[in-house]
Amino acid sequence: MVNKIIKFIFPLIFITAIIFTLAFSDSRLPRLNLDRNKIEISNFNKSEFYSSLNYGSIDPEAIFNSEKMVSAAIVPHYYPAGFMIARLLQTVGGNIERVVVIGPNHREAGGSVITSGSADWETPFGILETDKETVNELYNKGLAAVDEEVLEGEQSIEVLAVYIKYFLKDAKIVPVVLKRAVTDAETEKLADFFSKKIGAETLVLASVDFSHYLTKKEADEKDRQTGEMIKNYRIADLDGLDSDYLDSPGAVITLLKFAQKKKLGQPEVIEHINSADLTGSNPKETTGFYLIVFK
Numbered sequence: 307m308v309n310k311i312i313k314f315i316f317p318l319i320f321i322t323a324i325i326f327t328l329a330f331s332d333s334r335l336p337r338l339n340l341d342r343n344k345i346e347i348s349n350f351n352k353s354e355f356y357s358s359l360n361y362g363s364i365d366p367e368a369i370f371n372s373e374k375m376v377s378a379a380i381v382p383h384y385y386p387a388g389f390m391i392a393r394l395l396q397t398v399g400g401n402i403e404r405v406v407v408i409g410p411n412h413r414e415a416g417g418s419v420i421t422s423g424s425a426d427w428e429t430p431f432g433i434l435e436t437d438k439e440t441v442n443e444l445y446n447k448g449l450a451a452v453d454e455e456v457l458e459g460e461q462s463i464e465v466l467a468v469y470i471k472y473f474l475k476d477a478k479i480v481p482v483v484l485k486r487a488v489t490d491a492e493t494e495k496l497a498d499f500f501s502k503k504i505g506a507e508t509l510v511l512a513s514v515d516f517s518h519y520l521t522k523k524e525a526d527e528k529d530r531q532t533g534e535m536i537k538n539y540r541i542a543d544l545d546g547l548d549s550d551y552l553d554s555p556g557a558v559i560t561l562l563k564f565a566q567k568k569k570l571g572q573p574e575v576i577e578h579i580n581s582a583d584l585t586g587s588n589p590k591e592t593t594g595f596y597l598i599v600f601k
Contacts, residue, residue, distance in 0.1 A: 335418050335451035342454040346428040347464050351385045355468065358388030361584075362577070374601035375400075377570055378510040378561055380536070382595040383409060383465040386584045390577055390597035391466065395473035402509050404437050404478050405470050406500060408561065409462025409513035410554035411483040418451035419485045420492060425454045427467040427479065434471040437478040440503065449492075449499055450482060457481055462513040462554070488556035490545065497563035512561040516594035518549040522582040529578060529594040536598060537573050539566065561600075570600040 376398045381391045411421065424441045427434040444450040457463055463481045470477055482496070500510060516532060517525035532551045535543045539562055544555045552558065565573070577597040582588050 335420075335445065335448060336416075336453060337445060337451065338416075338453040338455070342423075342425045344428050344433070345423070345425045345454055345458050347430065347468060348459050349461065349464060350430055350468060352430070354385035355388060358385055359392050360389075361386075362389040362393070374571065375506065376509070376599045376601055377506070377568060378512075378565055378600040380512045380514055380558060380561065380573075380596055380598040381466070382515050382597075383462045383513045384515055384581075384593065384595065385465060386581070387579060387595040388465065388469060390579075390595065391469045392473070393576075394597060394599070395469055398509060399474055401507055402474050402477050403507040404440070404480060404504065404509070405466075405474065406440075406480040406482065406504070406508060406510045407463055407466045407470075407513050408482045408484065408496075408511070408554075408557045409460070409466075410557060411456065411485045412461060412553070414485050415460075416451065416453050416456040418453070419488050420450040420482065420496065421453050421456045422450040422480070422482050423452055423454045423457040425457075427464075427471070429468050429471040431468070431471045432475075434467050435478045437480045440480045443503070444480075444482070444499065447499065449495055456483065462557075466511065466513050484554060484556040484560070486554075486556070490559075493556055493560045493563060497560050497567055501564050501567035510561060510564055512554070512557040514552055514554050514557050514596075516552045516596055517580075518553065518593055519591045520550060521590060522580050522588055522592050525580055525592045525594045529580075529596070533575060533578065533596065533598075536562065536596075537575065565600045573598050573600055 379394055422441045422444050424436055424438045426436050445452050517528040528551050541559050544559055547555045575598050579595050581593045
């Protein structure tokens with residue numbers, strides 16, 4: 307009788323142990339460099355920044371021309387094209403308390419496909435606070451790793467951080483960078499999280515530069531094609547595009563999915579420009595830039 311009980315109990319204990327291990331093992335994404343509480347902007351270009359504030363002739367009415375506020379936008383992360391960022395933030399400033407910035411992980415750094423960080427940003431205009439509550443939620447839900455070293459020096463976040471602090475003194479940032487390997491399921495979960503988490507006080511930005519390393523003629527055509535994909539929500543066509551078209555399909559796809567979930571209107575192209583237009587020359591390699599808003 308005792309042997310029968312033992313034979314019954316031991317397998318039961320073994321199975322219970324396996325279930326317990328699977329249920330409570332730490333399978334979350336990495337949380338690294340927690341001793342870092344500030345990230346210093348490392349690539350600030352003072353002359354290009356101030357020049358960008360006075361460049362261009364975007365009419366604010368083109369951005370704010372209806373009762374609907376801009377809830378999301380695609381912007382560049384290049385100081386000479388920063389006039390697009392400046393005009394947007396000048397126009398929508400008001401009651402914005404939080405700016406979500408989703409951009410490429412240019413160096414493909416770190417061990418995770420999606421990375422955020424809770425450190426504040428030390429900009430030339432003061433400390434830009436990170437919305438630590440939202441970053442912690444991203445981490446706790448398994449949506450993003452936390453690693454300050456991945457974010458340090460990342461142009462897609464740094465450039466935006468400078469403009470955000472300059473124009474939106476009291477706003478906080480939620481930085482998110484994506485590797486090219488980000489999946490459709492991952493962008494879906496990220497878009498779903500932000501669509502449920504945030505309200506009218508939050509602006510969501512895809513920090514993306516478009517065609518790279520092409521002549522102006524080639525670049526303008528690639529940008530036209532990509533712009534059509536965005537305007538028509540052709541998410542499947544955007545997925546997998548290389549740097550001839552843009553540097554982060556994942557960031558744009560996440561933004562488009564967010565816009566769909568929030569039932570925003572059609573994307574409005576406010577401005578398109580090429581680096582050759584900014585320099586007045588016609589080099590063999592150029593970069594394209596868009597300002598596209600969603601209301």
